Amino acid sequence: MPTPTHCPYCALQCGMTIKPGPVVEPREFPVNRGGLCQKGWTSAALLNTPGRLTTPLVKGEPASWEDALDHVAQRLQELRAEHGPDAVAVFGGGGLTNEKAYLLGKFARVALGTSQIDYNGRFCMSSAAAAGIRAFGVDRGLPFPVTDLANADAVLLIGANVAETMPPFVQHLRRAIDAGGLVVVDPRRTATAEQAAVHLAPTPGTDLALALGLLHVAVAEGHVDKDYLSRRTVGFEETWEVAARWWPEQVERVTGVSAADQRRAVAVLSRADNAYVLTARGTEQHASGSDMVSAWINLALALGLPGRSGSGFGCLTGQGNGQGGREHGQKADQLPGYRKIDDPAAREHVAEVWGVEPESLPGPGKSAYELLDSLGAGPRALMVFGSNVAVSAPRSAHVAERLAALDFLVVADFVLSETAVLADVVFPVTQWAEEGGTMTNLEGRVLLRGRAVTPPPGVRTDLEVLHELSVRLGQPAERFPVDEEAVFSELRKASAGGAADYAGISYERLRAGEALHWPCPDETHPGTPRLFLDRFAHADGKARMIAVDHRGPAELPDDDYPLSATTGRVLQHYQSGAQTRRIPELTAAVPEAFVEVHPDTAGRAGLGEGDVARVSSRRGEVLAKVRCVPGMRTDTVFLPFHFPGDQRANLITNPVLDPISRMPEFKVCAVRLEAVT
Template identity: 55%
Template sequence: MTTSADTHCPYCALQCAMTLTSPADPAPASTPGPVPVTLIPPAPSAAPVLDVAGRDFPTNKGGLCRKGWTSASLLNHPGRVTEPLLKGPDGVHRPITWDHALELAANAVQATQARYGADAVGVFGGGGLTNEKAYMLGKFARLALRTSRIDYNGRFCMSSAAAAGMRAFGVDRGLPFPLVALDTAATILMLGSNVAETMPPFVQHLKGARDAGGLIVVDPRRSATADFTADGAGLHLQPLPGTDLVLLLGIAHVVIAEKLVDTTYVADRTSGYSAVARSVSAFWPERVQGLTGVPADLIRETARRLAAGATRGGAYILTGRGVEQHVDGTDTATAAINLSLLLGLPGSARSGYGTLTGQGNGQGGREHGQKADQLPGYRKITDPAARAHVARVWGVPESLIPGPGLPAVQLLKSLGQPDGVHCLFVHASNIAVASPDANAVIAGLRSLDFLVVCDFFMSETAAEADLV
């Protein structure tokens, strides 16, 4: 019997729609034996359990990339973890029962907190969790474990953009408009993102701006996305690495100098214009050319095309990790927001500013309570009204909800320290690889009294775990 189900690819923020169909004779699932500590995964099974087909949906318009097409192969991959694994004295993980695994985890929590206190148990989440799982992970940490030590890998992802959004708008919102809104844009300025390779179906939404000559890509490299600007279809600005902030200040300088500012919008809906005007006054195009390597005429043309697009089919400014993950990443994202405000883009019909989320649910992970300083619904954990509201929803006294914990980097630095985390739960994150100063993180993991990792595969972090 053949059955099918509509779903979405989980591997990036595009969440492409697809249909999974089970063949009449599905391939059997693998049965793992002892799992060696190895970073070389076995070859995938030849026959997938499910067939994958792209499904028509506004974001992907029926398209998928290789991540989506091959997603079902993970179901019966011989390296997939299908039952709890306990590390033995010889360093080999062997299967145990679920009852035994849960008992070991509970005993580790109780022993750790009895010796060191409630905050000696930590939880580290990930942007790959669904909204429901992210919500439950935060609730599990704060109510079941009674710990404030919870954060997630989004701190390494969009934290600069999130801080800039809070600074400018008072809210952290990745993409505040439907992706299909880009289809009719006259001008799109993209900085720090190579969607043609990281989110291939995304490029369908750039066609309108490209055909109008309004696609502007900022990237030091000649990326696959930058190639869409060839043959007069747009502009490719190639700043020296690390100079994106200066480039944005130069574009804003031109907008003000050439009187391209949406003065009504700025007067009615913004504050601080005089301070912005003063700060960009020192970044005239010729000076910016010397600092960034971008020709002055391209800086001027970028400002003009953005302003023209705002009054025609619409204009959008989109940032990605490439310009955000720097020591001045928050300032760079703020400069992009300020440029969009000068042009009157945010909140206007057919225009806007947004930051492209990378992980499958980086936005939802923040919104639903994985961050050390937030409760579900973007509620500050220090806000008495927010705490009272969440306490009512959870049916507990407000006093049982812990206060703010440690953000991701500080949480990982605390591993094994006297007043730090001694028992850690890791969900949907490979922190041994994807964290700053990975060697120090691995050393911290090895110093723990007990490490639990929830993963489908024996990742580098899972290889360090007592219990998988």
């Protein structure tokens, strides 16, 4: 029976069909319009991947489910009794379904009573989320359907390499590309930048100065929508005071982007009838990432784009359920419905749904990197669901040490990931097409992903694992349901009245094919595909311009580490590669790590195409094959972050955090390039 589903990878959530074999085929769906990239096409291979786990592992040895669950429950209780509830930490993921993300947060707060829960989405969307909430009062990656982009004359993409990270998305940019309206900001000449009419290639870590420069140009050339500013925003005066000192020639000196190109970019945006500004990780994964996004929002507001039909501002979510995953309580400071955990009303509401006392709920915990950094010294046990922190966290050699310092590590995964290898107990769980659940894609649309294939014998769902553990930890059996629809019903109640309100979204409506974007407060509500058309989500209905200034990277190149390194993705792999590296067709295309370098820079280090280079920072070194790319800046190298062991790009990245979003500075650090002798 062919079953409709969605791709297991990125936030675009392309529509596909699974047929016996199993094989997948693309399906007509608005976000992908029948297209799939190579990852999507080959995704069925995941379902019978040779390394599939089907038996729980205790200290590396196969064990029965009962023994493994009993052992975990016992160890967690012991550690908790000895060191208190915060001795157990939980780490979630942006690929988990809404049901899992919700139940994981509830499990941490209620069954474990720990405040120590965060997730890998902290490494992904946290800066975008912080800036979105500051400016608009709510964070939904795209506050409009993806398909709206198809009518844009101009699109400014900042730090987004969509041609590789979500290829079918490029279809929606076709009109802008053909009209000479695509402007791309990226230090690299990426596959996306190659299609742009204007490519601005700033020095890594200087995007904020560039955004201020574009705002300056927009003001000086008279492109600011003053009427919109006065009706729909506050804060322009203070914002301009900062931008005033970033005239284009000044910006040029800091960013390396010519004043003429800054003017060209603004001209493209301002002459368009419909224009969008979209950011992604390239500009967000910085120690000033929240401010960087705010600066791009300021530009969009000055041009009068957000909340106007046919135009807008958005952030491109990365992980499959990166949007839903950040709304339902696996973030250190949040409760379901995008509620704040330190808000008494939010605590009261959620506690009532959960049938517990508000005072019993812990307060905010540590953010992802801070949590990982504190392992051993703080939490003695860590439970990991849907994440591969040994590869994906910054300064990963240090994170591996912290994982080793734990008394107890539990990992739920469907393959033996680099993190699972280190675990005391591994639970083999279902994946993607073997289980049901909802995902919220990059446009805030809730998608039902029904079970399409029977899981192999021996594996259980994450919901079952949480249920079994919670019962062993003394929770009433009904408090942690195993049926995804039952969990979703509870999630609807918990989110009701929150920013991300799912109260009116039901499996029934989704099965009937309704396109439901949150907020959807009741069952008669049609959902909200477009936010902000009338008002922004602040009390006065106005968007906030935040007066942010350029700070620059935390670590500047110097004589010892003269180059800047930046990291990113390739088309064939996804995140830590735990899934895609198991698919022969994808590893055949890109088998190992590489470092993109300008030929001159390679030559100065005595390196040529295909040589193995050592890329070192103050935190570690990576080995990678040299790819000479004439389009690279001579001061910058690029590494993909999908590879394990000595090839982990995150061995060198800088864990310095954004003060607001707690996002690590993945996208720039100072490095040295050497030949391996």
